[in-house]
Amino acid sequence: xxxxxxxxxxxxxxxxxxxxxxxxxxxxxxxxxxxxxxxxxxxxxxxxxxxxxxxxxxxxxxxxxxxxxxxxxxxxxxxxxxxxxxxxxxxxxxxxxxxxxxxxxxxxxxxxxxxxxxxxxxxxxxxxxxxxxxxxxxxxxxxxxxxxxxxxxxxxxxxxxxxxxxxxxxxxxxxxxxxxxxxxxxxxxxxxxxxxxxxxxxxxxxxxxxxxxxxxxxxxxxxxxxxxxxxxxxxxxxxxxxxxxxxxxxxxxxxx
Numbered sequence: 001x002x003x004x005x006x007x008x009x010x011x012x013x014x015x016x017x018x019x020x021x022x023x024x025x026x027x028x029x030x031x032x033x034x035x036x037x038x039x040x041x042x043x044x045x046x047x048x049x050x051x052x053x054x055x056x057x058x059x060x061x062x063x064x065x066x067x068x069x070x071x072x073x074x075x076x077x078x079x080x081x082x083x084x085x086x087x088x089x090x091x092x093x094x095x096x097x098x099x100x101x102x103x104x105x106x107x108x109x110x111x112x113x114x115x116x117x118x119x120x121x122x123x124x125x126x127x128x129x130x131x132x133x134x135x136x137x138x139x140x141x142x143x144x145x146x147x148x149x150x151x152x153x154x155x156x157x158x159x160x161x162x163x164x165x166x167x168x169x170x171x172x173x174x175x176x177x178x179x180x181x182x183x184x185x186x187x188x189x190x191x192x193x194x195x196x197x198x199x200x201x202x203x204x205x206x207x208x209x210x211x212x213x214x215x216x217x218x219x220x221x222x223x224x225x226x227x228x229x230x231x232x233x234x235x236x237x238x239x240x241x242x243x244x245x246x247x248x249x250x251x252x253x254x255x256x
Contacts (some may be wrong), residue, residue: 001253002027005102005143005216006237007199007246011035011066014244015043021237021248022050028070029095030248031102031143035064042066057088065091065102065144080129083122092133098224099137101130103144108165116165119147123174131181140221142183145199145246147215148175150185154214156197166213183219186231186251198233199246207238218251227255 004027008014011032018032035042035058042056047068057078058064065088067073077092079085092101103126108119134140148171152158161167179185187196197212206212218231230252238247 001029001098001255002250003100003141003143003218003253004030004234004248004250005033005145005218006030006248007033007104007145007216007244009034009036009244009246011037011043011064012041013242015046017237017240017243019046019050020240021234022052022068024236025234025248025250027068027250029098029100030068031091031100032066032068033064033102033104033145035066036061037064055091055093057091059086059088063088063104065089065104067091067093067100067102069093069095069100071095080122080125081132083125085122089122094137097139099133099140101133101140101142101144103142103146105145105147107147108171111163111165111168120170120174123171123178127174127177127181130178130183134181134183134221138221138223140183141224141251142178142219143217143249145215146175146217148172149213149215150175150217153194154197156195156211156213161213166215178219182222184222184225186218186220186225186228187214187233187249189225189228190231192232196233198249200238202245216246216249218249220251224253227253229254 052068056066073093106119109115198216200207200212
């Protein structure tokens with residue numbers, strides 16, 4: 001089974017790239033973030049023609065998440081329980097015996113800002129919910145744009161980013177609190193080249209210079225981690241015409 005996550009930065013703009021990548025990569029399940037589409041405009045028919053059923057939770061202009069799968073999707077959840085939040089950032093669903101949670105974590109804007117405080121509170125509430133999800137669903141995968149670079153090696157210039165948003169100590173501690181539930185960063189289960197990133201700012205030719213961050217993650221519960229055979233970033237779509245500023249990240253499992 002091939003699982004993937006991709007912040008597409010507007011599905012309205014990027015649908016042709018998504019369809020091309022689905023045909024090339026042949027993933028079984030994909031979490032999309034920043035679809036930026038209300039649900040009534042979500043391209044279900046085009047995705048079904050490509051072989052994928054879909055669920056979405058979207059809004060106009062901002063945020064938005066979706067899950068695509070070759071198998072039926074059931075038991076969707078579109079909000080962190082107890083969190084009254086109009087921003088569409090969460091979509092969990094069951095695919096076979098796999099519980100798949102797709103996230104678009106708040107950016108945080110700047111350390112010390114109101115949006116930064118919102119991000120840290122959001123991550124704390126997420127942690128409590130994921131603990132309950134894992135208790136109900138031992139085969140749990142959590143994917144998405146986490147807007148946190150886990151370690152300095154996930155940052156092109158750690159000193160320039162030191163204690164800045166996406167790389168600050170409280171954000172990393174909040175991510176580690178999720179991992180402490182027993183979740184594993186699938187990418188780090190395997191030997192990797194240095195300077196592998198999943199997001200590059202559009203400005204200053206950053207992609208060609210490989211000045212990026214690894215903020216798109218696939219986290220796996222122990223029963224899923226044991227089945228991992230590969231995990232990587234697919235840089236290809238980032239070089240296409242009119243690309244998202246993120247590349248897809250992928251994890252492969254041996255058990256399906």
